[in-house]
Amino acid sequence: GQQLNQSPQSMFIQEGEDVSMNCTSSSIFNTWLWYKQDPGEGPVLLIALYKAGELTSNGRLTAQFGITRKDSFLNISAYIPSDVGIYFCAWQLGTNSGKSTFGYGTTLTVKP
Amino acid sequence: NAGVTQTPKFQVLKTGQSMTLQCAQDMNHEYMSWYRQDPGMGLRLIHYSVGAGITDQGEVPNGYNVSRSTTEDFPLRLLSAAPSQTSVYFCASSPQGYGSTDTQYFGPGTRLTVL
Numbered sequence: 030g031q032q033l034n035q036s037p038q039s040m041f042i043q044e045g046e047d048v049s050m051n052c053t054s055s056s057i058f059n060t061w062l063w064y065k066q067d068p069g070e071g072p073v074l075l076i077a078l079y080k081a082g083e084l085t086s087n088g089r090l091t092a093q094f095g096i097t098r099k100d101s102f103l104n105i106s107a108y109i110p111s112d113v114g115i116y117f118c119a120w121q122l123g124t125n126s127g128k129s130t131f132g133y134g135t136t137l138t139v140k141p
Numbered sequence: 142n143a144g145v146t147q148t149p150k151f152q153v154l155k156t157g158q159s160m161t162l163q164c165a166q167d168m169n170h171e172y173m174s175w176y177r178q179d180p181g182m183g184l185r186l187i188h189y190s191v192g193a194g195i196t197d198q199g200e201v202p203n204g205y206n207v208s209r210s211t212t213e214d215f216p217l218r219l220l221s222a223a224p225s226q227t228s229v230y231f232c233a234s235s236p237q238g239y240g241s242t243d244t245q246y247f248g249p250g251t252r253l254t255v256l
Contacts, residue, residue, distance in 0.1 A: 035183075069249075071145075071248055071249055072245075074244050117183060128189045128199065129245065131183040132183055
């Protein structure tokens, strides 16, 4: 099956810092999705990307669909404590399939 | 709308027991899926359905059965529980149509422990 590599696995962030994480794949994708999971909750979609090179923002979050269609990154600016959680990249298994493959996630924690 | 609901929230089983995890959605979504989440493994697709009466296997289907008799409900059955099935289970739904299926709505999860 397709490999979806997400990095880093975890990060300790100070309030106010910018955060960057990325996903790479061995295959070309048509859709990149970024989800956030708060502790004890299900994932919630943050940003969906549909075109190579597309750059999309959602508040302090910015995500880009790589030109090669094999990667994507998510940036969070000015980290705040409520950004704590697990961030997943995912790709849609074809159009109209209703199912996704998820990366292993990046866990963000406030630096003590 | 209640969105996607899952019951129970927590469950402890003994090896060999069977049980059904319930999932319901009130958004009239055609697509529904079951995932399991294990530490450091992300979410892995167990089974999914593109409409009532239609189901298919995902990445890790062994040991699980599903059925979809109505649009609203998509129960997941563990036939004979094993410790390897200790996990957090998430149900998700999404509407039909290109682009709209990208937005999967997840339930709050069922935390299952098999002893």
